[in-house]
Amino acid sequence: MKRNFIKYLAPFAIVLIVAIFIYNIATHGHIQHPGKTTYQRECAQCHGDEGEGIETLIPPLANSDLAKQNFDSIPCWLKFGINHRITVNGKQYDQPMYGLKMDDVETANVINYINAQFLKTDRQINSQWVKQQWLNCSE
């Protein structure tokens, strides 16, 4: 009798456990991106929380054609800054960007964050790739 009872309830128990699992993922499940804190500390003062930039003083990162087309240069921009006039999405910018003091892991995380949030390309990079790109910086 008791056996039958457990047998009868088991499918319901499994459904319940799965439901709780899905509910947890849906409510607190999205783990914060490892590059988000670094982005907010190092980048957001100028480029904004949404990567929107500031007028024609600071270029946007959101959907930036320059960044998408020169993805491999991003590690060098972050390390050494940009000291020449650039064109982003049809507008010109010449406010100097300063190099940031971030290591290869922080740099990789922040690039993946910027890509996921603002550039939306299918690239996914790691700290090894960042170090490789740094070898080819022109500065």
Next chain:
Amino acid sequence: MPVEDSIDYTIPPFSFSNQDGIAVNNETVKEKIYVVDFFFTSCPSICPKMKKEMLRVYSKYKANEGVKILSFTIDPKRDSIAQLKSYAGKLGIENSDKWSMLTGEKDSIYSLANSFLVSASEDPDAPGGHVHSGNFVLVDWLGRIRGYYDGTSAESIDKLLADMDILLAEKSE
């Protein structure tokens, strides 16, 4: 014998040039309420965010004759009138009468910062070579300081915008 009331602290006289080479002094802000900040155009840290927040003040009071914004450079050696003009242009500021970016004698600017009770100094070790507070100072039509706000915080600038409305209402009473 009645006790004398205390005397309000007021901003001492000043005169500087704005991005169009026009002199801005106490007379310019007479009968106005105005917001003051200190910055420099090559500032890599907090200034862009401060300017973004100040743009909210500029946009809101664009058509209000009773409001002015004064942004003083603490790096007058590099921030010439032409440099300030170019920086204002990049921010989309067409009206230098509404938002003046000001330059002048270095010592006068630093002593004016002291008058506004805002810290500013040269520091070769700081990014950009200068350190300064990110405060916005709200000053009333009698030259009295009425509030300090964190120019890098959107929430603090919400408060500034609300306080400016209160101050404008107080003035028109």
